[in-house]
Amino acid sequence: MKIDFKELPPRRVLALERRGSYDGFPHALAELLDLVQRAGLAPSGPPMGVYYDDPAGVPVEELRYEAQLPVDSDVPPLEGLKVKTFPGGRMVSMLCGPDEGPREEDYQTLRQLVTASGRRVVGPLYEIYRAAGGDDGEHSTEICLRVVDAD
DSSP states (O other), rough: EEEEEEEEEEEEEEEEESOGGGGGGGHHHHHHHHHHHHOOOOOOSSSSEEOOSSSSSSOGGGEEEEEEEOOOOOOOOTTTTTTEOOOOOEEEEEEETTTTTOOHHHHHHHHHHHHHTTEEEEEEEEHHHHOOOOSTTOOOEEEEEEEEEEE
């Protein structure tokens, strides 16, 4: 597992919005990928999950999340999808391999690191799903929190 502070660029994404248990995310991602493929579009980066609410404080039926896929800037909207901008910016990032997580304690570790560094989290939690092809040939998940200086 690797933790780092880094800048991520803004990018245009197609987003499929959902409410309910975060366990529904894999289905939402599969639906998004199918819609994009049927439209003949090619993603310009790895898929992402965006999780807006803390399950500890929000009823499961009210949890908000999105499956997102980066696309070129000239992609038209597709029925059922929204065109949005991933904001980018300063992020704290943890790269988790397939056997390492992400786990609940990974999210807690990132939040504690943000506080200890004199920063605060702004916005939702992002997960970037990186395909095989790295040094170990395995899929990995990068969890990211957007941060700003605490004032």
